[in-house]
Amino acid sequence: MTNRNDALSNFSVNMQFEDLHQDVVERAKLIIIDCVGAILGGVAEKDAIALINLRSQKIPGADYVKIIGTEQWAEKSQAALLYGTAGTVLEMDEGHQFAKGHPGIHVLPAILSMVQSNWLGRKVSGQEFLTAFIVGYDIAARIGAGSKLKHSMHPHGTWGVIGASVAIGKLLGLNITQTKELLNISSSLTTATSRKTMLEGGTVRNIYAGLSNQMAFLAIDLISANFTGENDGIQSVFGSIISDELNDEVILDHLGQNFEVMRNYFKLHACCRFNHATLDALWTLMERHPELHDTDNIESIDVESYNLAAELNDPAPKNMLAAKFSIPFAVATTLINKTSKVESFSGTALSDSDVLKVAKKVHITENHLMTASLPDFRPAKVSITLKIGKVLSHEVATNKGDWRSPYSPDELKEKFFSLAVRSLDREQTVCLYNNLTYLEKYDDIKTIFDIKHN
Template sequence: MTIVTPGIVPASVLLAEPRPAWLEEWARFAASFSLDRLEPEVVAQAKLVMLDCVGAMAAGMQEPELSALVRRMARRGEGNVAAVGAGIRLRGDDAAFVNGVAGTTLELDEGNQFARGHPGIHVLPAALATALEGRRSGADLLGAFILGYEIGARAGAACRLRPTVHPHGTWGTIGAALATARLEGADEPALMEAVNVSATLSVAASLRSMLEGATVRNSFCGFSNRNGLAAWDLVASGFTGESDSLRSVYGSILAEGFQPEVMVEQLGSRYELQRNYFKRHAACRYTHAALDVARMLLAKHAAIDPAGIVEIEVETYAHAAQLDSAEPSNMLAAKFSLPFALATTIVHGEASVPAFRQAALDDPAVRSLARRVTVRENPAHTALLPAKRPASLTIRLADGRVLTGETMTNRGDSVDPYTPDEVREKFFELTVPVWGQIHADKVHAAIDTIDLTEGTEALDALLASPPRAAAR
């Protein structure tokens, strides 16, 4: 039968296509993967990423809406997996969900500039739940986490999401499913099936949610973890997926193109978590280049009176320039407002968690300065993506001075990384207020030695400890 309507391909043509070669190669790689064969630097980086994710989860769990969500989840019955920093254990799928939500709430979770998203927090909650319920070793957990991160990050790098799609809740589902399947001993065919099923369980995540401050956006990563677990449950029960679902979903539905060669480029010799970034500014990564320049100018020129700033001009790449709203409605919207992020950084000296809370949102000095920030795209900056994330700042002062600065990269990127000690310092900044120094030290030590432990019960017991405020 001949079809003349554009975009509709006959089933006889679609079904004649073979299983993609990259997926078979990936399944062989994942099935034979061994933590023992990795370079020590890869293992060390994986532990740092895991540590960073746990810190983000524990701190995010203290937000009022997370506390309320955990209480609602517990109404369905408690389980044996920690809701990190909440002082309660939930069913595995519920714990994976709330931990994923908590990990993105403060906008401090690590990410990957080549994937254009946050692979770690899309994988770790599901992997933690699966490892604990399956009584797997710490080395099994760490290895599965590395694999899940790897395939999720590569899927993100291989596609070009539509401009209206938020990366949270999309390709991260594949990483969660692969880590889960690996922990449950899946063979090559089952691993391929898990990838194909999970790709079709991605969230239709709207980018506008983050711009409006619609906090449902914080749930997208939680759904990736929950749906990754569900994908494996389906495969283990006999359900099947499309033969090439990544191409379907990320070639034409959620994205505008899929490059399968990226999925296996230097597979096994280049690990994507070594090309990750860590965050110190509690705001969208797209604001970080401008915030880095602002911090540099603040340090160089000592005190800059916000009231003496006439105007701030920002030139940056397209995705950052999109964040031009100067009137955020809540904390989440403020984290995705480049004018507000700059203003609160200058007023408070840093883009810390408190710098985006209600007191800062209500601060007339911050609000006034944000309205004096103009943002525009520089196409030359956009052309440098994804390897570079440039921004140029011009600050015009009432006394006639003009301060300028520029950066091509963000602090924390793989080309300008934070040191391991700086990442650990961030972890303690996030977790000491939750658990206290002694307990935070124990969590750090448990993650640092995770590959040497017979099980994950000890780590879960630490993560299940109640926050200090609840313990009093």
């Protein structure tokens, strides 16, 4: 069998924009737009603002980056940390169900910070940027799909550092030998992430993706300083240390022919993806049955779903991060607020007595047949028993937003605008969206992100 690291290095170095099908380019642009929207929405959050203020300054310095949506400047690797964190806090960034994580927000912040700074010493075209992003995303997602992380691990902050490092290396023009060494070095810079953080509301979880982007710059510095990794860092780290197995056949399957950006999903519900099948089913019931508009009519709500979703069972989460990983809360806030967007997972929603009252009525159990359908499908069934004894039920096999049931371009555009206007005005948002839509036509991508603030 082809050596994995040789194949990945060859793929990264030799891939050119001209080799990419138009549908791959268009999908990658949608993902980039989605991640930028998530970042712009996130930089308006209290925790993100506090971290940005601690890790940035009001005046630029060498290799400094103007943090989009703010008036702050940060050194490029710090900017990558801040972008990755901001893009995570709202739980609205895209993801990849086979990688079991979020490749986009683990790759984009690094190369966005890189091109915004003057570190490279030259202009980066939109075509170069897209190619680097697609390559980094692909390698990150393939390692995620080919590994089986220990259940105690959170996927954020793990394989993402490899994708981010490769994407930077692609823009730097690293050769095959250097890229192979970069794979070995960056794999050792993964983080010991804990799954409990998301379930218990440990907001340190929100920096995991940012750390991967920041560590990618360290990996590049280590290459430049002639540091070396082990013979096969990917195998060691993702084959035994943080993962129970590593499947090279999955990692290399149709490498360079099928691109993982084509298997991503987008999110409109502002919470963990494991909630989404439940919320999709709930929305269908809400649209069909007007009696659900008054939650006093509800006696109980029973949810069946796969094992990962069944873990999200806390009816009284301690903070908003934990609430985003709670099916009882997600169901309740959606029923009460008639939306599952950001506003239902922010502000006073966590202390809303009506929401908490409904959350106590929600019970979730694992359906083993649904678990067996992973990762191809992520099903759920919602059954609502009314006080009059009537039972309303609906089941979905997959989540809206993936390639089987995609959101429309207008829905994704509306999502971008709803997030971006949290830190930009309407005119700035329109300009940025239009420019990102034609990303590949730019000779200097940095100009897209030179957003003038009023």
